[in-house]
Amino acid sequence: MGIKIVCKNKKAYHEYEILDTYEAGMVLSGPEVKSLRGGRGNLVDGHVAINARGEAMLYNVHISHYMFTSHNPVEPLRVRKLLLHKRELHKLNGKLKEKGLALIPLKIYFIENGKAKIELGLAKGKKMYDKRATLKEQQGKRELARVMRRG
Template sequence: MAKQTSKNLVFKNKKAFHDYMILDTYEAGVVLEGSEVKAIRDGRVNLKDSFIRIIKNEVFVLNMHITHMSTTHTSYRPDERRSRKLLLHRKEIDKMYTKVTKDGITLVPLKLYFNSKNMVKMQIATAQGKKLHDKREDLKQKTMQRETQIALKNWK
């Protein structure tokens, strides 16, 4: 799902906002191969099932799907679901590692976008899983808000 805002594309992971309670957010660069950047510009990204792991003091996003372009050469097509390294400062990685190991908190990707310098960035977050009743409560609040907006709109 792509959202066009002025010049930069934004791909959101809606499932993460539904399944997790977001605590802290970080901005990370993504190590990509040439054809993948072009595919992202074309909107061929899916963050739905992706997740983040810290492996040997490096942060990787796993299971992020970037479909290759039809114009990409057949002998050079990177794996669509390969693990991609995220670029963060050492202090941030250490901070996330302590939270994940001690507190039972997970790392989830929230957004993939192009920043003002046209670099691909990913917003990641430390998050805590929601219980089923929390999800139901959120859905109730959203429907109530939607109904009040519709009622106010129709009242005028």
């Protein structure tokens, strides 16, 4: 079966330089899991912060409410707790205090046993000229691949 990717944050690779990645579990309600299985999630404006109690919290990630639920729907933009090892939390907390680093969600996926996981990226914001250089490099690779296909 493998991994089923639910949603990706494509904008993150354009806006940020990803330095390191981490995998975390998420504390979700039942209807949120069902909604994610249907592919109804959005990571674009999401970010992660570590609160005063040392817990990683996920902000601004939109998970639409499940339309077939019978009880009160959950707020789509609610703050969600992330499950990381204590040593990872301490390491991330130290790195997040550095200037210019942020922890952003890259993708949400389900692993083989049905648990939802989120891939987080320790990122540094790109400047405008970095974005232009990246686009130019990608266009060059595309052009080279096109020429190689022709023969």
